[in-house]
Amino acid sequence: MQSQNISDIIEKYLKSILADAEHVEIRRSEIADLFNVVPSQINYVIKTRFTIQNGYLVESKRGGGGYIRIEKVNLLDDADVLDTLIQVIGDSITQRDAYAVVQSLYEDDVLNRREAQLILVATDRNTLGVDDHDLENSLRARIIIGILNHLRYES
């Protein structure tokens, strides 16, 4: 029933490969052909679903023998990951990116499911309910950063 759009399907395909392997290396046009989409759609999928907030590193090369390589990274190997995340968030973050950040923290066992849900609810667009978009995104950033700082202090 779900995943009726091709971007989701391509996302799942790539993630299914990453479930068994350290990284995935593709030729953009091949994947585009495989799913019958235009090549730039692969960029769209990567840009919206394989961000650093999601815990993925992407590198690529153009020209003959070019490729796109996606790697799943463990954000929390480093002691100062929280700092890194705080930097990435900056003073503004969209709901989508916030979801990715919280999801990553959950996957890396920094937060349990309940805590992750609480944070998502607290920073949800509808919860905050402000019409000014910039304000909404900056509030969300402050809340998440506040919590990250608290987690660091705690541990």
Add this chain to the structure above:
Amino acid sequence: MQSQNISDIIEKYLKSILADAEHVEIRRSEIADLFNVVPSQINYVIKTRFTIQNGYLVESKRGGGGYIRIEKVNLLDDADVLDTLIQVIGDSITQRDAYAVVQSLYEDDVLNRREAQLILVATDRNTLGVDDHDLENSLRARIIIGILNHLRYES
């Protein structure tokens, strides 16, 4: 069995599906077509009949392959206690009163220490960082109410 307006019929239709399934996932325009109403009527039905107070969670996505998903959730025993708190909070709450609310939830074992801390951080004056006091208090109210509503059911 009185007044069978279309909203009631759509409500029954969706609930009949939910009687056999964990959730329903619809395409708004399809349901609208099926019952010969404008699409926004589906929003009206959902907003008036599938609220969290009634034990329904709604999530949706726009764009290609978009959907509306309605899930029936299990309301917990604490639900009415939380309802009362929600009523009391209304649309504005000071940091001091918020502290009292969270404290009592902690004492009643609705929240553990860590969760309570998270909520206090998220609603702290300095975290929110808005000059306008009324805005600050109403944001705090929305965040806490959002969380209380979330605590009313189990995922």
Add this chain to the structure above:
DNA sequence: TTATCTTTGACTAATATTGACTTTCATTAT
């Protein structure tokens, strides 16, 4: 009558898809 609930549709917002154009890189030709 008056208040509340329902229906409608114009407008808005979010997300996805597409394609024209650009940039980068390796290889081949001069």
Add this chain to the structure above:
DNA sequence: ATAATGAAAGTCAATATTAGTCAAAGATAA
């Protein structure tokens, strides 16, 4: 070496495809 060529990937804006909001108009109930 250097230039020309072709084979990749990248960018961006236009368009398409959904769902959301809101307020006015209409219907129903108190």
